[in-house]
Amino acid sequence: MKNYKITIFSLLALFTLFSACEKPTPKANIDSITFPERAAGMTIYEVNIRQYTQEGTIKAFAEHLPRLKDLGVEMLWIMPVQPIGVEQRKGSLGSYYSIADYTSINPEFGTMQDFKALVKQAHDLDLVIILDWVPNHTAWDHPWITSHPEYYAKDSLGNITYEADWNDIALLNHTNEGVRQAMIEEMRFWITETDIDGFRCDHAAHEIPLYFWEEATAALDPIKDLFWLAEWDEPRLHTSFHASYSWELLHLTEHVAKGEKTAHDIDEFIQKDLARYGKNPFRMTITTNHDENSWAGTVFERYGEGHKAFATFIFTAYGFPMIYSGQEVGLDKRLLFFEKDTISWEDPKNLTPFYKRLVQLKKDNESLWNGGFGGTPKRINQDEWVYAFSREKNSNQVIGIINMSGAPQDFILTEPAISGSYEDVFTGQAFTLASDEQLALAPWQYLIFEKN
Structure with missing residues (x-):
């Protein structure tokens, strides 16, 4: 009887030990991974709602989420969805970046409920949503123009000003504390009301002091774990941002494709960039986006037959890669920026398998992960045209x-x-x-x- 009890006790102890060893990692531990680590192996995808579907609506775009999930991209950057200013509007539909109301939805795109449903559907598919934010300026018919004219930059005569040839926007003055506080509250709305996961910040350091972003992240990060992408190419932005644009690399690859620069210049850039930024920042790498496509040309115009070679480069050699709407199916036209110009999803060049393989390749290989989560590239040749x-x-x-x-x-x-x-x-x-x-x-x- 004594031996029997010992045997039962031993078996129970072994069973308990085995069960403990086999216990899966609690989901809470998985969810506790925060940005930037959460985005270590991610590819970002830019969404142009207006041109994405024939309808040009948020609800119509939402039907593409399963396809994007299958493509493998995990972070969706949604171009501005707010109402567009009418006064001094460019074209018949205007620029997404001339915002008349920060906390509403452009009625051409749908409703706030449509946007909330999009975010929830994306989250159900384990996709991250970051919203394009325009802090630099507003439309001329934004309410602040009359209610808070002190929020705006003025010329020597005291008139509200704009920059370059962007006469459809009014420039804000972020040295004014009221501007900064109001802007942060508008951003807070989208986090608390729609549950977005972060921001892509337009012109992040143009006429905007860095202390605005210090104030914004200090106020908003405690609400939710957020991802911050700066449309700017300066190391100092990384005191507040996880990712920045590698504009210089984009234009360098275009020069290489035209035979004006070589693989030696590519290597020199990477070494210089690592020295300036360090290994940890995410440096977003692209071969196209909404600006490049509309104003500079398609990837076929700018890279010719080399478009796949340079796409492979930005996914594997260096950086945090991005795909623009339609790029994965061979978008072969310059999309009109101020008019409706629907993307065709027919994929005559059969590029989807190529981009899907690149996205999966990055995700599967830790050495290719973003920033300091991946390995530092080391050149293994000295040939002029081969990197x-x-x-x-x-x-x-x-x-x-x-x-x-x-x-x-x-x-x-x-x-x-x-x-x-x-x-x-x-x-x-x-x-x-x-x-x-x-x-x-x-x-x-x-x-x-x-x-x-």
Whole structure:
């Protein structure tokens, strides 16, 4: 009887121990991961509501959420959805960035309830929503024009002013404390009322003192864990922002595609950028967005047949990559900015599998994660027109070889430690890398190797 009791006790103890070992991680621990770590492996996607569907509404766009979930993107940046000013409006529909009321929805896009439903549906799919915020200026028919003229910047004659040729907007004066407090309250509305997850901040440092963002994040971050993206390219923004624009890299890649700069310039930029920003900031990398597409041209106009090579570069070599509305299906027209101009989703070039693979590649490989969560790129060649790199993080390594020209090139490995046999993730083709052998590359060819 005594032995029997001991046996039962032992079995119970073993069962308890086994159960404890098998217990899954509590969901609370998963949810406790905050930004920026929460966005470590994310790709951001810019949403142009007006042009996204024939209807041009929030509700019509919401039908695309499952498709975007399947594409693999996890953070959706929604371009401004507020009412657009009528006074001095550009075109028949006006600019999204000429806002007449910060806390309402443009009736052309739908209702506030439509937007709330969109955010909830996105959250149900584990997608993050950040709203485009325009703190720099308002429309001329915004109520502040009459109720608080002291909120605005004035010229030498005391007239409210604007900048450049943007005569559809009135410039705000953020040295005025009232402006800053009012703006923060307008931002608070979207967090508390619609449950958004952060902001993409337009012209984040143009005529806006950095202390505004210090005040804004101090006031708003305690409400909810938020992601902050600055449309600006300056290290000082990262005292308040998680991510910033790498404008210089965008224009550099365009010059390389045209043969005006080389892979050496790419490497020099990355080293300089790391020195200026450090490894931790998320540096958003793009080949297109709403401005570039409408005013500078499509990716096909600016990169030609090299558009996939440079997309591969921004997803794998350096940065926090972004896809613009329609880019994943080969958007081949400049979308009108002040008029309705619907995107076609037919994908005649069959680019969706390519972009889906890039997004998944980034998500699956820790070495490719954003900022300090990923590995620092190390160049492994010195060829003029080929940028090749290795990135490592913990036990994960990714090697990339990208011909940045429209001519055949020979790749020569300068890092013997990289030598070995690999398989390209896009084609499954086998390759051998050796420092004493040249690797012939076709025009614009890109190869990505994973090593775990």
